[in-house]
Amino acid sequence: MRRLPIPDEVTGHEIDPSVRQELMSLPKTLADDVARNLVMVARLLDEEPEQAYAYSRVALRLASRVAAVREAAGFASYASERYAEALAEFRATRRMTGTVDLWPVMADCERGLGRPERALEMAGAPEVHKLDKAGQVEMRLVAAGARQDMGQAEAAVVTLQSSELASNAVHPWTARLRYAYADALLAVGRESEAREWFAKALEADQNGTTDASDRLAQLDGVEFVDAFDDADDSDDDADEVDESDDADERDDVTAADDEADDEDESDDSDDEPAAPRAAVEVDEESDLTDEADPASFLDSPFREPAAGDKDQ
Incomplete structure (x- = not known):
């Protein structure tokens, strides 16, 4: 069976004591191995659910008859949107524990x-x-x-109306309940009430479990601008202006030089008489192969791609 890498600092003792108690039915070495995989599941569940799922499958192969392992596998499947697997694991856990x-x-x-x-x-x-x-x-x-x-x-709005929603007391689930109610209100067009409940959700959200602050900003028409992007754009504009000025100066110098050359040629033509036209004999057998072939930039590997070429 393929094992996944686990950092040395993960000992397995980080798990809940009740889960550790369940694992005591296993041989010690096996129990430690399962515990370490469960720790990895817990660590990765929110940020990297696919990796958490992989560790949960290892633990499941090692100890499928332990309820805590089945539950962990269920949550890992749920987090990675494998709902059929998650439901099967949760049902197994319920049969084993009766909870x-x-x-x-x-x-x-x-x-x-x-x-x-x-x-x-x-x-x-x-x-x-x-x-x-x-x-x-x-x-x-x-x-x-x-x-x-x-x-x-509309029925969703009514479903969420309850004594828990009306209570001013703050519990771990209060922010999520208020947020869901605000979202339901917004879905039926009750925007002013939705804003009020998003504000209440933010007030109760001590751990940042919701994005109530962002939703409030959207309702208030607040747009967040990246200052670094603006600075980059300003620098680009400045560079373009400098390049444009340099090009104009080069054009002016070139025009002045051309005028000077024209004046010199005009003076020379006035001083020297025109040479008489002479008959020139053309040798039809003359060799023209010494003339260099013009290079084609179209065949160059450095040709810039078409404007439409581009890169989720």
Whole structure:
């Protein structure tokens, strides 16, 4: 089995103690190996989901009967948009643990598979009542997304209206809930209300999990300009002006020289009489092959490409 490189500083002890406890059913060397791969999954999940997926497959081959490994493989598949694989891993985890914690993400996998109606059915299932507050909020977000998938924008707005949304208390999920509500309002043309809720989302977004600030700027008509690009453009314009001035000066000098040459030729013609026309005999057998052939720039390998030639 092919192993993936893991930095020496990754020991496997970085994982959650509960996961480490699950791995104690394995031989120590194997447990350490699985733990190190799980650490890599956690590290890469957000920024490099494809790499995280690769490490999760290694861990899965080593310990497929450990629930934590199946769950990690599910999240890696979910992050890399392999929704069918993710759903299968989450179902396996649920069978092994009996927990309903993964119910919202399982419903979102149904959305990813193009089955929003199935996600809505899961949102109304008894399992939802067994979720904690954070899980119920997640389920509400998934249900609103399913409504939007089905073209029911107004229903998505209503789905997100809840006591959690109205509360002034800030929880880890508050920013995302307010952001989703603002986005739903914008989708139905309620722009002023959307701006208010994007501002509330930004106020609660202590970890920068949303781009509420960018959305606010867009609504306010603020455009961000790269100062470095402007400086480069200014330098280019200045160079073009300098080149234009130099060209004009060269043209003026050339014109002056031409006028001087014309005057000299005129003076010479006035001083010397014209030579009499002489008959010239042409030798038809004269050798003309000594004349050099003109070079063709079209055949040069350094010819510039056509203007239309160019390079996601």
